[in-house]
């Protein structure tokens with residue numbers, strides 16, 4: 443695994459950062475994961491835009507241009523042999539001379555990138571797709587979930603709650619009993635043929651897979667969708683539930699809190715939407 447750290451490519455064993463790095467001490471950084479299948483990325487520019495938005499939201503100045511990021515990513519893909527890779531990028535605020543909360547001046551951000559293996563893109567087929575199982579719990583994270591921060595303890599603790607009880611993911615709901623997202627994915631439901639997903643606000647990450655799916659559905663026009671608040675009652679009575687992310691793409695959920703979703707089988711709307719996603723994702 444060849445990684446990138448602060449201007450150079452090197453074997454992961456040689457990549458070293460200071461214990462004073464604020465990414466380590468405070469989780470003070472922004473990260474991104476971009477899927478790449480056999481050398482072809484999905485959503486590269488929207489992913490980079492989200493990363494720039496995140497850095498600007500927390501006041502990190504990293505002077506790499508979009509073109510420089512693209513070149514770095516291409517180099518990393520080729521140094522790691524192409525294949526199916528999640529490109530992980532992280533920029534932390536850097537290492538100050540002391541541990542002190544205020545943003546330091548004149549500190550260079552730490553820029554790190556590596557690749558992670560992801561599953562190859564598969565053909566959509568409701569009869570063979572694996573159904574995910576999810577738990578549910580109240581969303582206890584912070585109120586700035588739109589920032590893709592490396593401070594992931596809230597997400598990690600929620601994911602672990604689901605994982606410890608044998609689930610693949612955990613759906614989260616806010617104090618008003620509305621669905622937000624999942625611990626590492628965005629969430630969708632289907633009711634009577636209509637696809638529904640929560641509004642993009644500070645309670646959810648602006649998922650790129652979510653964005654691509656909504657754009658593809660809009661352009662195709664054959665599957666109706668609405669972006670609105672979704673109560674947990676609607677979630678429990680949904681015909682289908684999906685969770686989306688760069689690594690799992692569009693995953694159908696067939697079990698929620700140990701009970702079947704709809705008829706307990708992977709749904710037909712999922713199959714149609716996944717076919718569209720598979721067909722058009724490389725256009726982004």
Ligand code: PLP
Nearest residue numbers: 626627628647649650651687688
């Ligand atoms: N929501 C959370 C909390 C996430 O961590 C992720 C991705 O890891 C997503 C949603 C999905 O985002 P994307 O589709 O950009 O991978």
